Amino acid sequence: MNNKEYPLLQVRDLEVAFGERRRRFYAVRGVSFDIYKGETFGLVGESGSGKTSIGRAIIRIYPTTNGEIIYKGQRISGKIDKKLDCRVTREIQMIFQDPMASLNERAKVGYIVAEGLYATEKGLSREERERRVHEALLDVGLLDEFASRFPHEFSGGQRQRIGIARALVMQPEFIIADEPISALDVSIRAQVLNLLSKLQKERGLTYLFISHDLSVMRFICDRIAVINKGVLVELAHTEALFQCPLHPYTRLLLSAVPMPNPVYERNKKVLTYDESIHDYSVDKPVWTEISEGHFVLGNQKELAEYKERIGSVCPLPEDSFGVNVLPQTKAQEK
Amino acid sequence: MSEVILRTEDLNVKFSLRGRVLHAIRGVSLEVYKGESLAIVGESGSGKSVLTKTFMGLLDQNGWVDSGSIWFEGNDLAQYKTEKEWLTIRGKKIAMVLQDPMTSLNPLKTIGKQIGEALELHQGLKGDDANKRIQEILLDVGIKEPARRMKQYPHQFSGGMRQRVVIAIAVACQPDILICDEPTTALDVTIQAQILGLIRDLIRKYNLTCIYITHDLGVVANVADRIAVMYAGDIVEIGTSEEIFFSPKHPYTWALLSSLPQLGVKGEELFSIRGTPPNLFNEIKGDAFAPRNPKALNIDFKERPPYFDISDTHKVRCWLQDPRAPKVEPPQVLERISTEGGNLYEQ
Numbered sequence: 001m002n003n004k005e006y007p008l009l010q011v012r013d014l015e016v017a018f019g020e021r022r023r024r025f026y027a028v029r030g031v032s033f034d035i036y037k038g039e040t041f042g043l044v045g046e047s048g049s050g051k052t053s054i055g056r057a058i059i060r061i062y063p064t065t066n067g068e069i070i071y072k073g074q075r076i077s078g079k080i081d082k083k084l085d086c087r088v089t090r091e092i093q094m095i096f097q098d099p100m101a102s103l104n105e106r107a108k109v110g111y112i113v114a115e116g117l118y119a120t121e122k123g124l125s126r127e128e129r130e131r132r133v134h135e136a137l138l139d140v141g142l143l144d145e146f147a148s149r150f151p152h153e154f155s156g157g158q159r160q161r162i163g164i165a166r167a168l169v170m171q172p173e174f175i176i177a178d179e180p181i182s183a184l185d186v187s188i189r190a191q192v193l194n195l196l197s198k199l200q201k202e203r204g205l206t207y208l209f210i211s212h213d214l215s216v217m218r219f220i221c222d223r224i225a226v227i228n229k230g231v232l233v234e235l236a237h238t239e240a241l242f243q244c245p246l247h248p249y250t251r252l253l254l255s256a257v258p259m260p261n262p263v264y265e266r267n268k269k270v271l272t273y274d275e276s277i278h279d280y281s282v283d284k285p286v287w288t289e290i291s292e293g294h295f296v297l298g299n300q301k302e303l304a305e306y307k308e309r310i311g312s313v314c315p316l317p318e319d320s321f322g323v324n325v326l327p328q329t330k331a332q333e334k
Numbered sequence: 335m336s337e338v339i340l341r342t343e344d345l346n347v348k349f350s351l352r353g354r355v356l357h358a359i360r361g362v363s364l365e366v367y368k369g370e371s372l373a374i375v376g377e378s379g380s381g382k383s384v385l386t387k388t389f390m391g392l393l394d395q396n397g398w399v400d401s402g403s404i405w406f407e408g409n410d411l412a413q414y415k416t417e418k419e420w421l422t423i424r425g426k427k428i429a430m431v432l433q434d435p436m437t438s439l440n441p442l443k444t445i446g447k448q449i450g451e452a453l454e455l456h457q458g459l460k461g462d463d464a465n466k467r468i469q470e471i472l473l474d475v476g477i478k479e480p481a482r483r484m485k486q487y488p489h490q491f492s493g494g495m496r497q498r499v500v501i502a503i504a505v506a507c508q509p510d511i512l513i514c515d516e517p518t519t520a521l522d523v524t525i526q527a528q529i530l531g532l533i534r535d536l537i538r539k540y541n542l543t544c545i546y547i548t549h550d551l552g553v554v555a556n557v558a559d560r561i562a563v564m565y566a567g568d569i570v571e572i573g574t575s576e577e578i579f580f581s582p583k584h585p586y587t588w589a590l591l592s593s594l595p596q597l598g599v600k601g602e603e604l605f606s607i608r609g610t611p612p613n614l615f616n617e618i619k620g621d622a623f624a625p626r627n628p629k630a631l632n633i634d635f636k637e638r639p640p641y642f643d644i645s646d647t648h649k650v651r652c653w654l655q656d657p658r659a660p661k662v663e664p665p666q667v668l669e670r671i672s673t674e675g676g677n678l679y680e681q
Contacts, residue, residue, distance in 0.1 A: 046522045047493065155610065156378075185378050185549050190593040190606035197603075212522045215552065219598040238600070256527035258553045260594055260671055262575035265555040270527040 007034040008072060008174060008206050009058065015066035016053045016230075027053040028230045030067075032287070035174075040200065040207040042221030042238070044214055044253065050230040051210050055176045058208070059094050060085075071174075090120045093167035097179040099159035103151040109162055110147030113137065116170045136169040137162075140195060157188035164195065176208045181216065193220060215257045218242055223293070226250045232287065236294040246296045246306040249273050278302070339510060339543050340366040340389065345402035345412070347384055347393070347567075356614050358384045360567040361402070366511070371537055371544035373554040373575075375590065376564035379611050382547045385564070386513045388412070389545075390428050391420035426456045429504035433516040435496035439488040445499045446484030449506050456507040467506075474539065475502045476532055494525035501532065505540055512537075515547045530556045552594050555579060560647070563587050566612050566622035573648035579671055583650040585630075586623045588664050597670045605667060621653065629662055 642655035
């Protein structure tokens with residue numbers, strides 16, 4: 001994948017809050033990350049951690065209360081002009097979790113897929129619109145005659161494909177996939193994952209992949225950010241994160257992933273994470289790049305520990321940039 | 335482990351839907367041993383839930399046990415007709431935990447009352463005795479401050495905590511068999527690990543026999559002593575956990591294991607099973623998996639394979655085990671189970 005150096009989307013100090021004054025609840029606080037063109041960026045956390053809120057803030061369903069979101073160098077959070085709004089609506093698309101709930105039961109598949117075109121490309125002739133709907137359906141491995149049927153006639157996997165076709169018909173550049181396979185059977189999961197990676201290869205799509213399941217993320221994501229209670233705690237290349245998880249919360253998530261090996265599972269200990277182990281009363285935590293592309297949240301004392309661990313325990317991850325920086329020498333330099 | 339607590343013999347279950355008959359369970363013979371935990375794995379529509387529902391008389395109105403028997407404590411459950419008969423079994427001897435904790439609790443009753451209902455119905459406990467027992471059970475399922483929590487309503491609990499309450503209700507009357515029907519599908523990975531741990535602890539503490547239903551083979555390595563793989567209303571392979579994960583024999587088991595994302599290599603295509611499960615309205619000829627199996631033999635389309643014994647505990651319904659069949663090696667990716675499967679990251 002080229003164009004790695006060009007951030008398609010930049011999130012800066014994002015805050016999403018709900019409610020007023022005393023009852024104000026901060027779903028996301030101070031989150032910053034870049035997503036590069038052509039990559040799959042994973043966002044992992046438990047339910048209630050704010051991962052979906054971030055996705056929704058990017059696609060402008062939720063208002064951002066602070067910070068900004070920059071898409072292709074232009075701010076898209078807050079008030080933006082109509083032309084940009086229309087462009088963003090077209091270029092950023094979303095795939096939803098539950099294929100049973102996210103399709104309009106009373107509309108035919110053809111209309112469901114075409115709905116975005118009605119809104120953003122008003123001048124389109126009927127033939128042209130139908131052609132694009134059929135193309136999108138074929139691209140996701142469905143038949144074009146399905147356009148005249150209703151969603152209830154399809155299985156879960158086929159419905160999720162319709163959801164993907166609905167995103168594709170807009171010819172997007174950036175797709176937010178919010179738990180796209182959690183509601184699917186294992187055998188269908190593989191089909192949908194393969195379809196997503198195939199589309200990425202063919203069209204150079206960029207994905208924000210939101211999930212709670214790290215085993216799926218390892219397979220599909222280039223980089224992964226871990227979020228807990230609205231705050232990012234660690235961000236790294238997939239291999240680096242799996243070989244050398246630093247933050248205790250990341251380690252907890254990794255230990256919870258079920259593996260298909262009875263011998264390993266019987267001896268496995270699921271770690272627990274208690275926030276009180278962090279003493280942030282004096283020494284405030286900071287978001288630091290601890291080694292090439294590996295960010296972690298911690299105070300000075302913790303960061304020193306993490307640095308030691310990254311130097312001693314972890315072998316050098318073969319990261320996808322191909323930049324060979326020995327973490328050990330890097331740690332010594334500092 | 336050797337005592338059989340529940341046995342089905344050539345069980346057939348049918349449903350009538352819009353004038354047509356659907357053959358959901360096609361001759362299942364299964365033995366469940368006392369104290370074990372048996373996992374039943376299969377895609378949606380494979381009949382895994384229907385099979386266990388027949389053990390509790392919970393089939394929908396349009397379904398019936400067509401032939402075969404279910405032996406439990408010397409009685410044939412397949413002959414049970416009335417609710418009165420079923421109430422001697424349901425909840426008391428065999429209890430069930432369902433998939434979605436959001437819908438299986440009554441939102442208008444405190445959780446103490448909901449557990450109390452089961453205690454009063456089956457054990458006649460009331461008042462202070464019941465309260466004491468409810469608090470014990472809540473502690474057992476890992477809910478702290480039971481005296482305060484039992485007065486709360488389901489909406490005051492998180493998803494994982496609600497599933498703990500559902501499990502508390504199920505084990506309240508100390509059943510012999512606990513059926514868990516996808517208990518963690520609606521939950522996060524971290525909560526899932528906790529609930530799986532809890533179920534394992536309870537099996538030991540209450541001396542339960544557990545039947546665990548799931549579509550995800552990745553999950554069962556943790557809880558199962560034995561695994562039965564179901565396809566199109568039939569058990570195609572059954573064996574101990576080790577046998578199923580380390581030396582699976584049926585092409586369908588191979589396919590299920592190969593499609594696990596845990597075993598996938600990044601940048602390569604993940605294995606996926608082609609086609610869809612067979613339509614059970616139609617008569618199935620031969621091996622039900624044959625149309626989706628790229629390496630199916632000719633006989634797979636003609637005659638239903640019998641069970642071949644691989645070991646005392648391992649049986650498979652597949653023609654590949656016939657001495658006349660060609661030798662087909664399991665897919666390469668399965669080797670990653672022993673290498674990669676236990677090595678997500680070093681703890």
